[in-house]
Amino acid sequence: MISAFSVADLECRLEPPAGVRDGGVLGAVEYCDRVAGPIVRDGHPFMAMPMGDEDMPPFAEVWRAGASVVTGQHRGLAYACDGEHLFLCGRAGEDSDLLTATEEAYLAAFEVVRLLGYPHLARMWNMVHRINEPDGRGGDVYGRFCQGRAMAFERGGVPAEMLPAATCVGSHGGGVAFYMLATRTTRPVHIENPRQTPAYRYPPKYGVRAPSFARATYLAEPGGTGRLFVSGTASIVGSETVHIGDMARQTTTTLENIAVLVGRENLLRYGIDADLSLRDLDGVKVYVKHKADIPVARRICEEAFGPGVAYVNVDICRDDLLVEIEAVAPMVRAA
Numbered sequence: 001m002i003s004a005f006s007v008a009d010l011e012c013r014l015e016p017p018a019g020v021r022d023g024g025v026l027g028a029v030e031y032c033d034r035v036a037g038p039i040v041r042d043g044h045p046f047m048a049m050p051m052g053d054e055d056m057p058p059f060a061e062v063w064r065a066g067a068s069v070v071t072g073q074h075r076g077l078a079y080a081c082d083g084e085h086l087f088l089c090g091r092a093g094e095d096s097d098l099l100t101a102t103e104e105a106y107l108a109a110f111e112v113v114r115l116l117g118y119p120h121l122a123r124m125w126n127m128v129h130r131i132n133e134p135d136g137r138g139g140d141v142y143g144r145f146c147q148g149r150a151m152a153f154e155r156g157g158v159p160a161e162m163l164p165a166a167t168c169v170g171s172h173g174g175g176v177a178f179y180m181l182a183t184r185t186t187r188p189v190h191i192e193n194p195r196q197t198p199a200y201r202y203p204p205k206y207g208v209r210a211p212s213f214a215r216a217t218y219l220a221e222p223g224g225t226g227r228l229f230v231s232g233t234a235s236i237v238g239s240e241t242v243h244i245g246d247m248a249r250q251t252t253t254t255l256e257n258i259a260v261l262v263g264r265e266n267l268l269r270y271g272i273d274a275d276l277s278l279r280d281l282d283g284v285k286v287y288v289k290h291k292a293d294i295p296v297a298r299r300i301c302e303e304a305f306g307p308g309v310a311y312v313n314v315d316i317c318r319d320d321l322l323v324e325i326e327a328v329a330p331m332v333r334a335a
């Protein structure tokens, strides 16, 4: 097992792929070397994404629900819900234009969210093949993805303040794979980072449409506990990449960004009375652009987080970014 945590009635584990069989699973995604799904298999939605090579130990990210789970499929998406949480996974854009395919896939996801009554988006992950390559129209693949996603949010009537935490990194195949979590009653609190421009306000030099996500999302759970989803975070200050070409400094800047994001002063701005440090974070994934840089990432991140971190060798959404880190913080509110 790479790492595990459990909070209230929703639990996430990063574990070896073979373990994902028992009941109560809301969804499982494999970070491995193959493409599969999305399908409902063994009673839960499942998808496999090529995120590494033979040197990366494959792992499954497994979301478990306390209550029993209802599953289904809709317009190519696979989903499960437990009365409070909805997990869904989908894929877009392998054979068609990425803008339209992303927009349609996201609109299908919003349809599931609406039809099943889980209107509050809490966390989204996107794995985009050839993320940094030209799109054949003068931009890059990530830019095209961002346009399709922004148009879906626009058509879905989701204002910028309701955009959830997200990750969008590269993959080794399979078009765009994405998965999301949403809630039925709990209203997520979306959080920004004072060191960074909100991504949805990035200037146009970074793309025709700015990326649609928040820096973090807080989800209160019953009994004074909660969960903070930290978006994929990189060496960006304001909207600019800093320490270009320097893996160690990009990694430490990323950690500084996360520390400020989850620190007491920032969370209090959103009425969340909790004191988190990097050590409190769990479910940490470190995405590293160049495989040869993984030892540097490991040295710095093990000191910050301890063991139990997953290192994934994929491209990052900007050419000049070498590393990106996401996490989940299980937390108990101070008061």
Ligand SMILES: C=C(O[C@@H]1C=C(C(=O)O)C=C[C@H]1O)C(=O)O
Pocket: 126, 166, 167, 168, 169, 199, 211, 212, 213, 231, 232, 233, 234, 236, 317, 324
């Ligand atoms: C690294 C950044 O963005 C990345 C892209 C995201 C997206 O487009 O959903 C979300 C988080 C990161 O994976 C950043 O802009 O800081």
